[in-house]
Amino acid sequence: MEDIKTYLTEREIPRQWYNVQADLPKPLPPPLHPGTLKPLGPQDLAPIFPMGLIEQEVSQQRWIDIPDEVWSIYKLWRPTPLCRAKRLEEALKTPARIYYKNESVSPAGSHKPNTAVAQAYYNKKEGVKRLSTETGAGQWGSALAFGCNVFGLECKVYMVKVSYQQKPYRRMMMETWGASVTPSPSNQTEAGRMILAQDPNSPGSLGIAISEAVNDAVKRDDTRYSLGSVLNHVILHQTVVGLETKAQLKKIGVEPDVLIGCVGGGSNFSGFCFPFFPEKKQGKKIRFVAVEPTACPTLTKGLYRYDFGDTAQMAPIVKMYTLGHTFIPAGIHAGGLRYHGDAPLLCLLYDEGFVEAVAYPQNPVFEAAMLFARTEGTIPAPETAHAIRAAIDEAIKCREKKEEKVIVFNFSGHGHFDLAAYDLFLSKKLEDYEYPDEKIKEALKDLPKV
Numbered sequence: 001m002e003d004i005k006t007y008l009t010e011r012e013i014p015r016q017w018y019n020v021q022a023d024l025p026k027p028l029p030p031p032l033h034p035g036t037l038k039p040l041g042p043q044d045l046a047p048i049f050p051m052g053l054i055e056q057e058v059s060q061q062r063w064i065d066i067p068d069e070v071w072s073i074y075k076l077w078r079p080t081p082l083c084r085a086k087r088l089e090e091a092l093k094t095p096a097r098i099y100y101k102n103e104s105v106s107p108a109g110s111h112k113p114n115t116a117v118a119q120a121y122y123n124k125k126e127g128v129k130r131l132s133t134e135t136g137a138g139q140w141g142s143a144l145a146f147g148c149n150v151f152g153l154e155c156k157v158y159m160v161k162v163s164y165q166q167k168p169y170r171r172m173m174m175e176t177w178g179a180s181v182t183p184s185p186s187n188q189t190e191a192g193r194m195i196l197a198q199d200p201n202s203p204g205s206l207g208i209a210i211s212e213a214v215n216d217a218v219k220r221d222d223t224r225y226s227l228g229s230v231l232n233h234v235i236l237h238q239t240v241v242g243l244e245t246k247a248q249l250k251k252i253g254v255e256p257d258v259l260i261g262c263v264g265g266g267s268n269f270s271g272f273c274f275p276f277f278p279e280k281k282q283g284k285k286i287r288f289v290a291v292e293p294t295a296c297p298t299l300t301k302g303l304y305r306y307d308f309g310d311t312a313q314m315a316p317i318v319k320m321y322t323l324g325h326t327f328i329p330a331g332i333h334a335g336g337l338r339y340h341g342d343a344p345l346l347c348l349l350y351d352e353g354f355v356e357a358v359a360y361p362q363n364p365v366f367e368a369a370m371l372f373a374r375t376e377g378t379i380p381a382p383e384t385a386h387a388i389r390a391a392i393d394e395a396i397k398c399r400e401k402k403e404e405k406v407i408v409f410n411f412s413g414h415g416h417f418d419l420a421a422y423d424l425f426l427s428k429k430l431e432d433y434e435y436p437d438e439k440i441k442e443a444l445k446d447l448p449k450v
């Protein structure tokens with residue numbers, strides 16, 4: 001009888017992160033200064049990030065040591081189990097084998113603490129006292145609140161106003177770990193005041209909250225900014241997920257055919273898949289499938305262009321698939337999948353054909369979430385349910401073609417604070433939303449001219 005869960009011992013938690021920059025098929029286009037449009041140097045980033053993270057952002061070294069202090073904190077919840085979704089397979093009557101890497105067992109309930117803890121550590125090491133950040137539905141904010149708490153840093157979170165009002169439990173979680181949470185747009189920053197002057201009732205967006213958090217950091221000597229996705233160093237920290245998965249699959253002698261993850265800014269997907277990239281580059285047949293909402297179809301409908309990382313045009317300009325920095329997302333429930341761009345590393349590998357992408361509306365996503373909850377038990381985060389939808393569809397294809405493939409997906413988080421969305425789904429009140437092509441064309445007119 002095969003085990004359902006594959007564990008590693010704590011000593012088998014990776015000691016190094018994997019840096020895909022060492023293996024890219026071509027160099028990453030350089031990030032540009034939002035004011036001068038010239039390539040950014042480390043000094044330009046210094047008011048925002050500590051040097052340790054800036055070095056990781058540009059490093060070409062394949063392996064980067066995980067500091068002992070970070071590794072010891074990882075031990076609070078890592079290694080996370082790799083689980084066989086046997087009951088889901090049986091419900092689908094598929095010959096495929098489905099596995100999922102369960103990142104929902106972290107203190108904050110998602111993969112986000114993998115980088116939050118590392119970022120708090122590097123800031124602390126360089127004498128930073130306070131971190132500012134943004135959060136949408138609260139997953140990232142709660143992870144950073146936890147990370148800051150562990151290393152004794154203050155944490156200031158600008159939370160998208162509509163989520164602040166609708167999702168009080170994540171705010172309470174952040175406050176439990178000692179963070180201070182402000183609804184965004186706020187009148188505490190220039191960026192926030194600018195938005196409020198245009199629209200006093202603005203519900204906020206991730207782009208606006210990023211502007212506020214960056215603004216906060218550049219105005220104070222004791223503060224740096226922290227981003228929960230998109231950047232190279234964030235993806236680097238998340239590779240602990242893929243490295244463990246690889247070791248677990250090896251332990252049970254299983255070769256994956258397809259790896260699946262949802263994409264908001266790209267960090268859980270990339271951290272999960274990139275450690276398998278060297279083999280893929282050498283010709284091994286492993287598919288990487290990125291899943292996004294049709295309401296925010298960055299990879300499937302966006303363009304590969306230089307764009308601002310935020311609405312107020314203060315964050316660096318990077319080359320990425322984008323829907324335009326003025327993109328205002330529809331109110332879908334996967335709050336973490338509503339960013340207008342994606343990680344430059346992921347975008348490059350997508351553009352080069354190493355990654356596939358698929359988009360789903362939210363009703364089929366919640367149907368998948370229900371089936372998962374009713375077979376495997378854990379209630380997934382709406383973001384994670386996108387990956388589950390794609391895994392289920394792959395498994396159904398295997399049933400139709402009678403193929404015994406191995407499907408592995410990243411279970412990026414649980415949905416215990418997203419039950420209002422489940423309630424709407426159960427009462428048939430969730431609306432599907434397809435982002436209109438005309439709006440994409442319109443927003444792309446505002447791209448920086450570089």
Ligand SMILES: Cc1ncc(COP(=O)(O)O)c(C=O)c1O
Pocket residue numbers: 110111139140228229230262263264265266267268269335336337381383384412413414
């Ligand atoms: C549970 C969960 N999964 C996935 C994501 C998407 O982010 P990323 O693409 O950076 O992994 C989020 C973001 O908030 C999240 O909370």
